[in-house]
Amino acid sequence: MKPIEIAKYLAPVLLAVIVMVTCKRDYSKPGREYAPDMAHSKAYETYTKVKDNTAFEDGYTALEPAKGSIARGQKVYHGDDTPEGYTLATASDENPLALTDEALARGKEVYSIYCTPCHGPKGDGEGTAVLGSNYNLAAPPINFTAPTGEWTSGRIFHVINYGKGNMGAYASQIAYDDRWRLVHYVKSLNNANTATTADGSQTASK
Ligand code: HEC
Secondary structure, eight states, X not given: OOHHHHHHHHHHHHHHHHHHHHOOOOTTSOOOOSSHHHHSOOOOOTTOBOTXXXXXXXXXXXXXXXXXXXXXXXXXXXXXXXXXHHHHHHTOOOOSSOOOHHHHHHHHHHHHHHTHHHHOTTSSSOOHHHHTSOOOOSSOOXXXXXXXXXXXXXXXXHHHHHOBTTBOOOTTTSOHHHHHHHHHHHHHTOTTOOOBOTTSOBSOOO
């Protein structure tokens, strides 16, 4: 027998021996691990400092986005969430989106999802949350239908973004352009506003 042939017969035997020797049924011992670093990688908390971590300066595990950065395709409202910002916003009645039937239809859709519980389907402030009697807020929701004449687009948009009094902010729930469509719709609820859409239909219809 040539040595190579002996090896051919011996190899499976050797393998079987290795398997039998390594598979010990002693669960009290962890045994040997191959490349343990891969199985048990060091877990770092994101955005924290870790000693000896060289990934970033000062040992930080991740860097925050640069100040002022926004997600791709997103738009940001730059008005300040202050009384001054509110006054400034109120002074403008401009809506960057054209008043069209589609814009109003989408505005209505968004309104019915987020605003009706308090402001009511008609915008008169008689939503189910209010009529449900447990609603005991210092300031009730605004009645959009009352012709106060101060419902500028800028003001409505500002309030949708930041909220006011007992009303929460909706900037994170409603997409930027949908917020402007919502402004068109809220304005259309006001009896003092009888605008005509670019498509020629009246908006103050209820
Ligand atoms: C939880 C109930 C609630 C919901 C939901 C709600 N509002 Fe309001 N809203 C209020 C209350 C209360 C006020 C009065 C705030 C104040 O002046 O203190 C108000 C006021 C407003 C005003 C007038 C702010 C001003 O300038 O005086 C606008 C505009 C408005 N809401 C729009 C909306 C729109 C649009 C939605 C839907 C995205 C919405 N609200 C959802 C409760 C709500």
